[in-house]
Amino acid sequence: MRELHFILDEVTGDLTVEGLSDDEAQSLTGDLLPPPRAINCALPAAVSPVPGAEAVDGPGARVFGVWHGSVAEGPGRRSVVGFSGCPIRCAGCLVPHTWPLDSGSRRAVAAIADALLDPAHPRDGVSVVGGEPFAQPEGLAALLAELRRREPGLHLTAYSGYTLEGLGRRREPAVRAALDLLDLLIDGPFVRHLHHGAGEWRGSTNQRLIPNPGRALATGRPIPCLSASAWLAGHVPPGDG
Ligand code: SF4
Numbered sequence: 644m645r646e647l648h649f650i651l652d653e654v655t656g657d658l659t660v661e662g663l664s665d666d667e668a669q670s671l672t673g674d675l676l677p678p679p680r681a682i683n684c685a686l687p688a689a690v691s692p693v694p695g696a697e698a699v700d701g702p703g704a705r706v707f708g709v710w711h712g713s714v715a716e717g718p719g720r721r722s723v724v725g726f727s728g729c730p731i732r733c734a735g736c737l738v739p740h741t742w743p744l745d746s747g748s749r750r751a752v753a754a755i756a757d758a759l760l761d762p763a764h765p766r767d768g769v770s771v772v773g774g775e776p777f778a779q780p781e782g783l784a785a786l787l788a789e790l791r792r793r794e795p796g797l798h799l800t801a802y803s804g805y806t807l808e809g810l811g812r813r814r815e816p817a818v819r820a821a822l823d824l825l826d827l828l829i830d831g832p833f834v835r836h837l838h839h840g841a842g843e844w845r846g847s848t849n850q851r852l853i854p855n856p857g858r859a860l861a862t863g864r865p866i867p868c869l870s871a872s873a874w875l876a877g878h879v880p881p882g883d884g
Contacts, residue, residue, distance in 0.1 A: 648843055648872075650714045654765055659714050661843050684716055684802070684846055685725055685738045685772040693724075693758045698751040702789075704782025706755060707740075707747040707774070711764035717800035717827060717844060718875065719767025722759045726783070729775040731804035735835035737846075741774040752785045756793060768798030768826070777803050777810060780817035787824040800827040807853055811860045823857035830856075843871035 648661040658676065660668055668679040680688050690708035705727040713721040727747030729736075740746065759769050769790055776783045787799055801821070803810060807830050810818055822828065829844060830851050837847035844852065852874045853859050853866055869877075 652712065652714065652720065654720075655712060657712070661715070682715060683737050684844070685741070685774075687713060687715075687723070690725065691758070692748065693750040693755050695750055695754040698749050698754070702752040702782065702785035703749050704752065704755065704779045704786060705745070705747045705749045709755070709758045711761065711766065713770065715844065716770040716772055716802070717768060717829070718798065718871075720765060721768055721770045721800070722761070722764060722766045723770045723772055724755055724759055724786070725772050726774045726776045726779055728778045729773050729804065730778060731775055731832055733804060733833040733835075735838075736833055738774070744778065747774075752782065752789050755786055756789045759790065760793060768800060771799075771801040773802060773804070775804050776801050777805055777813075777818060777821070780813075780815050780821060784817040784820040784824065787821055791824055798826050799824060800829065801825055802829045804832045806830050807851075807856050807860060807866065810856075819857065819860075822860060825856050826854065828853045828856035841870070845871070 647663060650659040663671065665679055665681050682688055687710040690710055692708050693706055707725045707727050709722065709724045711722045713723050716723050725741065727741055728744035729742045732742060771783060771786070783801065790797055790799060807828060810822060830853060831849050833846040834849050837849050841848050841850070849868065851866055851868045852871065859866060
């Protein structure tokens with residue numbers, strides 16, 4: 644049996660279907676809807692560069708762009724920033740163009756926050772994807788702190804190809820600061836043979852949805868590995884609380 648998810652954005656009217664190939668979507672809806680466009684985590688239909696000049700001084704991060712209205716990268720409707728650089732290099736990664744540590748453009752944290760919080764786009768939260776966001780822990784922590792400062796109730800999600808336990812062993816204070824600022828961490832590398840059945844938000848079933856990862860690390864309790872639907876069944880989505 645296969646699980647499909649249909650997500651209709653009440654603002655834009657966009658229909659996102661999780662679990663169908665392009666051909667399957669075309670044969671199912673082709674007589675009713677325009678041709679489908681494939682999207683995936685960190686692979687949206689369009690990416691906008693963060694405006695501004697190369698940030699040489701002050702807090703900043705190398706990023707490949709931002710996008711809005713995502714329902715593929717965390718709960719609700721997300722504004723998303725893609726961090727450049729990933730040393731993990733999973734087999735089958737969909738975004739190998741983000742791997743070089745010098746890819747993308749270095750932008751000031753304030754400019755990235757401006758782009759993410761663009762008032763033209765409604766959102767339930769912000770997600771940071773990669774590349775590997777924790778390859779730039781200072782920039783990640785500074786961005787999360789800036790977003791928290793500007794909108795204290797904003798739901799913050801980040802992806803990492805490292806496990807939470809691996810991040811917990813790192814000594815940089817910025818790693819722990821970022822974990823403490825996150826509402827949700829989606830952790831673990833992409834494992835190609837575990838792709839089937841991953842459902843929404845995850846690339847493979849080994850990846851875990853970990854609320855309040857800083858607190859989870861402090862308590863040391865085992866972390867269950869849940870699909871998005873199982874996770875949502877036990878959590879109130881942002882905006883409904
Ligand atoms: S951690 Fe993410 S960006 Fe890095 S190689 Fe794996 S899937 Fe690709």
